[in-house]
Amino acid sequence: xxxxxxxxxxxxxxxxxxxxxxxxxxxxxxxxxxxxxxxxxxxxxxxxxxxxxxxxxxxxxxxxxxxxxxxxxxxxxxxxxxxxxxxxxxxxxxxxxxxxxxxxxxxxxxxxxxxxxxxxxxxxxxxxxxxxxxxxxxxxxxxxxxxxxxxxxxxxxxxxxxxxxxxxxxxxxxxxxxxxxxxxx
Amino acid sequence: xxxxxxxxxxxxxxxxxxxxxxxxxxxxxxxxxxxxxxxxxxxxxxxxxxxxxxxxxxxxxxxxxxxxxxxxxxxxxxxxxxxxxxxxxxxxxxxxxxxxxxxxxxxxxxxxxxxxxxxxxxxxxxxxxxxxxxxxxxxxxxxxxxxxxxxxxxxxxxxxxxxxxxxxxxxxxxxxxxxxxxxxxxxxxxxxxxxxxxxxxxxxxxxxxxxxxxxxxxxxxxxxxxxxxxxxxxxxxxxxxxxxxxxxxxxxxxxxxxxxxxxxxxxxxxxxxxxxxxxxxxxxxxxxxxxxxxxxxxxxxxxxxxxxxxxxxxxxxxxxxxxxxxxxxxxxxxxxxxxxxxxxxxxxxxxxxxxxxxxxxxxxxxxxxxxxxxxxxxxxxxxxxxxxxxxxxxxxxxxxxxxxxxxx
Numbered sequence: 001x002x003x004x005x006x007x008x009x010x011x012x013x014x015x016x017x018x019x020x021x022x023x024x025x026x027x028x029x030x031x032x033x034x035x036x037x038x039x040x041x042x043x044x045x046x047x048x049x050x051x052x053x054x055x056x057x058x059x060x061x062x063x064x065x066x067x068x069x070x071x072x073x074x075x076x077x078x079x080x081x082x083x084x085x086x087x088x089x090x091x092x093x094x095x096x097x098x099x100x101x102x103x104x105x106x107x108x109x110x111x112x113x114x115x116x117x118x119x120x121x122x123x124x125x126x127x128x129x130x131x132x133x134x135x136x137x138x139x140x141x142x143x144x145x146x147x148x149x150x151x152x153x154x155x156x157x158x159x160x161x162x163x164x165x166x167x168x169x170x171x172x173x174x175x176x177x178x179x180x181x182x183x184x185x
Numbered sequence: 186x187x188x189x190x191x192x193x194x195x196x197x198x199x200x201x202x203x204x205x206x207x208x209x210x211x212x213x214x215x216x217x218x219x220x221x222x223x224x225x226x227x228x229x230x231x232x233x234x235x236x237x238x239x240x241x242x243x244x245x246x247x248x249x250x251x252x253x254x255x256x257x258x259x260x261x262x263x264x265x266x267x268x269x270x271x272x273x274x275x276x277x278x279x280x281x282x283x284x285x286x287x288x289x290x291x292x293x294x295x296x297x298x299x300x301x302x303x304x305x306x307x308x309x310x311x312x313x314x315x316x317x318x319x320x321x322x323x324x325x326x327x328x329x330x331x332x333x334x335x336x337x338x339x340x341x342x343x344x345x346x347x348x349x350x351x352x353x354x355x356x357x358x359x360x361x362x363x364x365x366x367x368x369x370x371x372x373x374x375x376x377x378x379x380x381x382x383x384x385x386x387x388x389x390x391x392x393x394x395x396x397x398x399x400x401x402x403x404x405x406x407x408x409x410x411x412x413x414x415x416x417x418x419x420x421x422x423x424x425x426x427x428x429x430x431x432x433x434x435x436x437x438x439x440x441x442x443x444x445x446x447x448x449x450x451x452x453x454x455x456x457x458x459x460x461x462x463x464x465x466x467x468x469x470x471x472x473x474x475x476x477x478x479x480x481x482x483x484x485x486x487x488x489x490x491x492x493x494x495x496x497x498x499x500x501x502x503x504x505x506x507x508x509x510x511x512x513x514x515x516x517x518x519x520x521x522x523x524x525x526x527x528x529x530x531x532x533x534x535x536x537x538x539x540x541x542x543x544x545x546x547x548x549x550x551x552x553x554x555x556x557x558x559x560x561x562x563x564x565x566x567x568x569x570x571x572x573x574x575x576x577x578x579x580x581x582x583x584x585x586x587x588x589x590x591x592x593x
Binding site (some may be wrong): 017018021026029033034046047051112115116130134135165166170 | 186191194195196198201203207213215219
């Protein structure tokens with residue numbers, strides 16, 4: 001993001017801000033979607049992030065830090081979005097599955113589903129670290145600085161996040177292994 | 186599954202997924218940005234007006250603050266009115282039909298005696314007007330006379346008169362803060378720190394977003410450990426730094442804190458963090474953010490939970506929490522009475538609640554504007570007159586403001 005454009009937006013230049021928004025919105029959305037795993041929530045979080053950024057832009061001290069700054073807003077907005085979604089999801093009733101289902105035999109799909117389920121079980125704080133580090137490729141120190149949390153916290157969240165994913169995969173693997181009753185001697 | 190297989194699958198899974206968003210979302214976001222532009226302009230001016238209100242004398246405070254609020258809300262062209270007469274009890278005060286018009290005003294600052302107003306338009310240059318006649322007194326153009334070491338100025342605009350009215354401070358995003366002689370319009374001094382222009386009560390110091398500067402010498406006497414909005418304590422020795430959304434804005438405030446109190450003039454002094462309650466962050470959207478009690482013993486701020494917290498300014502402990510009163514919305518603004526015995530909160534539903542600082546009970550619920558579902562008439566600013574006998578709640582909307590007589 002161009003420093004001069006950020007400076008212009010900071011002084012209230014809507015066109016400059018629109019230019020920044022056009023350039024960064026896809027990346028914001030991609031990150032939001034990977035954290036939230038939901039199209040609607042990710043869209044809402046992205047939109048809210050841009051509005052918040054516009055509102056708070058005069059307080060940004062260093063225009064060169066814009067990208068980190070707006071990702072910080074995005075992550076916090078994702079947290080809020082997830083909290084809001086939890087309130088609604090409390091009213092969702094899980095319906096029983098009718099009849100036998102045919103499993104998708106594609107190994108890739110099964111494994112992806114396992115990772116996806118495991119990821120959704122992780123706390124939002126761990127999800128965001130995984131996405132910033134493994135999707136955006138940010139160094140851990142930069143993540144710590146951006147989110148305003150200690151480096152040790154970033155490391156532990158990364159560790160436990162990955163551990164949670166592995167555990168989910170292993171659990172699914174165990175569940176999919178044939179039992180003795182299915183293979184009588 | 187071995188380690189390398191896990192990483193291969195995991196990285197692929199992470200890379201997969203949508204990378205483009207619907208244009209609809211961008212359009213919606215930019216539409217909202219456009220809609221909030223005027224609200225943000227209004228916020229900046231309201232902050233200026235609240236600082237001024239404590240400097241103004243007598244009954245002029247209500248009218249002058251109202252004038253700023255009205256101008257900020259009405260946008261372009263802005264209306265300005267100087268109210269000279271004392272408002273009658275429980276009077277609704279609205280911008281009158283016949284008023285002096287200052288075109289295209291974005292930033293406004295009144296001189297302490299209410300006689301002059303500095304107005305800045307979309308351009309960088311500003312104008313000093315006679316507040317009562319609207320006559321142009323002089324123009325001030327920060328674009329001219331830049332120092333060698335300063336980049337070209339860019340207006341963001343927090344303007345303030347010094348307490349004695351002799352100087353006008355203008356804070357800019359680039360080019361530092363600048364002090365102009367009110368009488369001549371000449372540049373007196375410029376400072377590198379940007380964005381804020383808050384005078385100490387005695388006018389000796391100017392606080393920027395990051396530094397406190399000696400007005401006379403131009404020396405930086407203290408560098409602030411945290412960013413945020415700045416409010417001097419009544420005695421000028423301490424600063425209340427408001428995070429304005431510690432989650433999203435400055436990033437300086439430790440998690441769970443919504444502000445801090447620091448020594449204004451002692452570098453490296455103790456930082457007293459103001460903790461929120463639960464998940465509270467400072468309410469960072471609208472409203473007059475923070476207030477010192479008249480004796481400097483307490484500070485109050487609205488929080489994101491919709492209430493307001495009052496802290497001991499010495500220890501940083503929460504003294505009490507202003508609870509929400511049923512059917513009165515959330516807290517948007519706060520102000521202490523000059524004797525610190527009462528606290529007023531402006532609410533999102535158009536009401537103003539008066540609290541007893543000692544018992545923490547609410548004394549009265551006053552209505553400044555009709556209650557609307559969309560909080561259109563939220564009370565964005567509350568202010569006591571310097572003698573504590575009048576209370577004003579301003580909606581910053583077409584509903585104007587209301588002034589209550591508090592004398593027994």
